[in-house]
Amino acid sequence: MDDTIFLLLAQDGITNGAIYTLLALALVMVFAVTRIIFIPQGEFLAWGGLTMAALEAGSFPGIAWILLGTGAIAFAMDLYDAGRRAGRGRSAAHLARSAAWNLGYPAVLAGVVWVLPLGALPLAVKAALTLALVVPLGPMVYRIAFQPVAEASVLVLLIVAVALHLAMIGVGLLIFGPEGSRTSPFSDAMLDVGTMQIGGHTLAVIAASAALIAGLYLFFGRTLLGKALRATAVNRDGARLMGISPAFAGRLTFLLAAFIGTLSGLLFAPLTTVYYDSGFLVGLKGFVAAIIGGLGSYPLAAAGAVMVGLLESFSSFWTSAFKDVLVFTLIIPVLLWRSIASHHVEEDE
Amino acid sequence: MTTGNILEVKDLSVAYGKVEAVSKVSLSVPRGSIVTVIGPNGAGKTTTLSAIMGLRPSSGRVTVDGTVETVPEVERMVVRGVNLVPEKRELFGSMTIEDNLLLGGFQRHRQGHRDQRDTMEEVYALFPRLRERRQQAAGTLSGGERQMLAVGRALMAKPTLLMLDEPSLGLAPLIVREIFRIIAELRRRGVSILLVEQNARAALQAADYAYVLENGAVKIHGAAQDLANDPRIIESYLGLASKHQERLSA
Numbered sequence: 001m002d003d004t005i006f007l008l009l010a011q012d013g014i015t016n017g018a019i020y021t022l023l024a025l026a027l028v029m030v031f032a033v034t035r036i037i038f039i040p041q042g043e044f045l046a047w048g049g050l051t052m053a054a055l056e057a058g059s060f061p062g063i064a065w066i067l068l069g070t071g072a073i074a075f076a077m078d079l080y081d082a083g084r085r086a087g088r089g090r091s092a093a094h095l096a097r098s099a100a101w102n103l104g105y106p107a108v109l110a111g112v113v114w115v116l117p118l119g120a121l122p123l124a125v126k127a128a129l130t131l132a133l134v135v136p137l138g139p140m141v142y143r144i145a146f147q148p149v150a151e152a153s154v155l156v157l158l159i160v161a162v163a164l165h166l167a168m169i170g171v172g173l174l175i176f177g178p179e180g181s182r183t184s185p186f187s188d189a190m191l192d193v194g195t196m197q198i199g200g201h202t203l204a205v206i207a208a209s210a211a212l213i214a215g216l217y218l219f220f221g222r223t224l225l226g227k228a229l230r231a232t233a234v235n236r237d238g239a240r241l242m243g244i245s246p247a248f249a250g251r252l253t254f255l256l257a258a259f260i261g262t263l264s265g266l267l268f269a270p271l272t273t274v275y276y277d278s279g280f281l282v283g284l285k286g287f288v289a290a291i292i293g294g295l296g297s298y299p300l301a302a303a304g305a306v307m308v309g310l311l312e313s314f315s316s317f318w319t320s321a322f323k324d325v326l327v328f329t330l331i332i333p334v335l336l337w338r339s340i341a342s343h344h345v346e347e348d349e
Numbered sequence: 350m351t352t353g354n355i356l357e358v359k360d361l362s363v364a365y366g367k368v369e370a371v372s373k374v375s376l377s378v379p380r381g382s383i384v385t386v387i388g389p390n391g392a393g394k395t396t397t398l399s400a401i402m403g404l405r406p407s408s409g410r411v412t413v414d415g416t417v418e419t420v421p422e423v424e425r426m427v428v429r430g431v432n433l434v435p436e437k438r439e440l441f442g443s444m445t446i447e448d449n450l451l452l453g454g455f456q457r458h459r460q461g462h463r464d465q466r467d468t469m470e471e472v473y474a475l476f477p478r479l480r481e482r483r484q485q486a487a488g489t490l491s492g493g494e495r496q497m498l499a500v501g502r503a504l505m506a507k508p509t510l511l512m513l514d515e516p517s518l519g520l521a522p523l524i525v526r527e528i529f530r531i532i533a534e535l536r537r538r539g540v541s542i543l544l545v546e547q548n549a550r551a552a553l554q555a556a557d558y559a560y561v562l563e564n565g566a567v568k569i570h571g572a573a574q575d576l577a578n579d580p581r582i583i584e585s586y587l588g589l590a591s592k593h594q595e596r597l598s599a
Contacts, residue, residue, distance in 0.1 A: 085419075085420060224451060224452075224455060224458055227444070227448050227451060227452055228452060230441070230444060231441045231452050234441045234442060234443055235439055235441055235442070237404075237435070237439050238439030239441075239452070240404070240423045240424070241402075241423065241432070241433055241503075242427065242452050242455045242456065242502070242506070243423070243424045243427035243428065243455055243506070244452070244455055244456075245423070245424045
C-alpha cells in the first residue's frame with residue numbers, strides 16, 4: 001500500500017465514520033431519554049436517501065402516502081385516548097394540536113409536493129423536502145409504537161423496536177421498490193491537497209456532521225428543551241414532577257433521531273447505492289460505535305464511529321469479503337473490555 | 350377567588366394489587382394555610398401525596414382550586430400550580446444547580462411566562478447557599494443542600510400549593526429548623542402547603558391544621574394546636590420524640 005491509497009482509504013473511512021457518528025449519537029440519545037434501543041434508526045437513513053432519489057427522478061414520492069397514513073393512525077390513537085379520558089379541559093386543545101400535526105401537516109405537504117415540478121427543483125430544496133417528508137414520521141412512530149408501552153422494560157422496548165424495524169423494511173419495499181438508487185453528490189468539486197484529491201461531497205459530509213454535532217451540543221447545553229431531555233434521561237420521575245411528560249420527551253427525541261437519520265441518508269446516498277433494506281447494516285455499524293461508548297457516552301460513541309469507519313475502509317482494501325465480519329467482530333473485544341473495566345454505577349439519588 | 354380550599358380530597362383510595370394502602374382519605378387545604386399529615390412509617394402518607402399528584406392510580410375525587418381532576422395527572426397538576434417535593438428529592442444529579450432550578454420553571458416557560466430569572470433570584474435570596482454553588486452538580490450537594498434545591502426547584506414553578514414529603518428526613522437539627530423557617534416564610538408569601546412529616550412535633554408547631562394517618566386511614570384530625578395537646582397524640586407521637594428532641598438540643 002502506498003501513501004496515495006492510504007490517504008484514499010483514510011478519507012473514505014472518515015467520511016463513512018462521520019455518518020456512523022451521527023447514527024451512533026442518535027442511538028445514544030434515544031436510549032438515554034427513552035431507554036429504547038432504536039434499531040429502526042437505519043431505516044430513516046434509507047428512507048431519506050430513497051426519498052431524495054425519488055424527488056431527483058421527478059416522481060411523486062410514495063412516502064407522502066405513508067406520512068398521511070401514519071399521521072392518521074397517530075391521530076386516531078390520540079382521539080381514542082381523549083375519549084377514554086373525557087372531561088378534562090386540556091383534551092380539546094391537545095386534540096386540535098394533534099390534528100394539525102398528524103392530519104393537517106401531511107395533507108398540506110403532500111399537496112405541495114404534488115404540484116411542485118419536482119425534477120426541476122434545486123438540490124437544496126429537494127433535500128429540504130426530503131427532510132419535511134421523512135422527519136415527522138419520527139414522532140408519529142413514537143406515538144404509535146412506543147408511547148403506549150413507554151413504561152415497559154428495556155427488553156420489551158427492544159422487541160417493539162425490532163418489530164418496528166421489520167415493519168419499516170416491509171413498507172420500504174412497498175413504496176420504494178426493490179431497486180437501489182444513488183443520488184447526485186452535493187458538490188462535484190475536487191480539492192487538491194498535495195497528492196490527494198478530496199471530493200466536494202466528502203467535505204460536505206464532514207462539514208454537515210460537524211455542524212450537526214455542534215448544533216446538538218448547543219441544544220442540549222443551552223436550551224431549556226435540550227435540558228428537559230437531559231433531565232428525563234437523568235431522572236424520569238424528577239422530570240415528570242417538573243411537568244416534562246415522558247411522552248413529550250419521547251416525541252421530541254424521536255423528532256431529533258429522525259432528523260439525524262434522514263440527514264445521514266441525504267449524505268450517504270451519493271456515496272453508495274441505497275436499497276430499501278440498506279439502513280439496517282449502516283445502522284448496525286452506528287450501533288457498534290454506540291456500544292463502544294457503552295450506550296452512554298457521546299464522545300466515546302463518536303470516536304468509536306470513526307474507528308468503525310476506518311476499520312471498514314482498510315479491511316475492504318485488504319480483505320473485502322470480510323469487511324463487515326471484521327467490523328462486527330470488533331464488538332467482542334469491546335464488550336469483553338467493558339465487562340471487565342466497567343463498575344456498577346450507582347443511581348443518581 | 351381568594352378564599353376557600355385550594356385542595357380538596359374526597360374518599361381517596363389507593364391499592365397495591367389487592368392490598369389497600371390508602372382507604373377513603375378525605376382532607377382539605379384552605380388557601381394560604383399549612384396543613385400537615387402525620388403518622389407512623391407505612392401509614393400511607395407518601396402514597397397519599399403521590400396519588401394526589403397523579404403519580405399513582407387512585408380512586409376518589411381530587412379538587413384543585415374548585416376544579417375537579419377526575420384522573421389526576423402529574424403534568425396537569427403542575428400546570429394547575431400544584432408541586433410536589435418528593436421524599437427522595439428526585440434531583441437531576443449530573444446537572445448543575447442552576448439547570449435544576451431552570452427546569453423547575455419548565456412548565457411555566459412552556460406556557461409563555463418569561464420570569465424565570467426573577468424567580469431564580471427569589472429562590473437564591475431564600476437559599477443563599479444555592480447561589481454560591483450554582484455551577485456545581487446537584488449530585489455533589491450535602492443532604493441539607495439537596496433538600497433546599499428540591500424546595501427551590503419546586504418554587505421555580507410558582508406553586509399555589511406546595512406538597513412537601515418528609516422535608517426534614519435525614520437532616521441535622523439545625524437544617525431542619527432552617528427548612529421549617531422557610532416553610533413559614535412561604536406561607537407568608539401566600540403559598541398553601543401540604544406537609545407530610547414524621548417529625549410530628551415540628552410539623553404540629555408549623556401547621557394550622559393536622560391529620561393523623563394510621564393504616565391508610567385518617568384517624569384524628571383537628572387544629573394543629575389542639576392535636577399537639579391531645580393526650581393520644583402526645584403518647585403516640587410526641588412522647589418519645591420530645592425526649593429525643595431534648596437530647597438533640599441539649
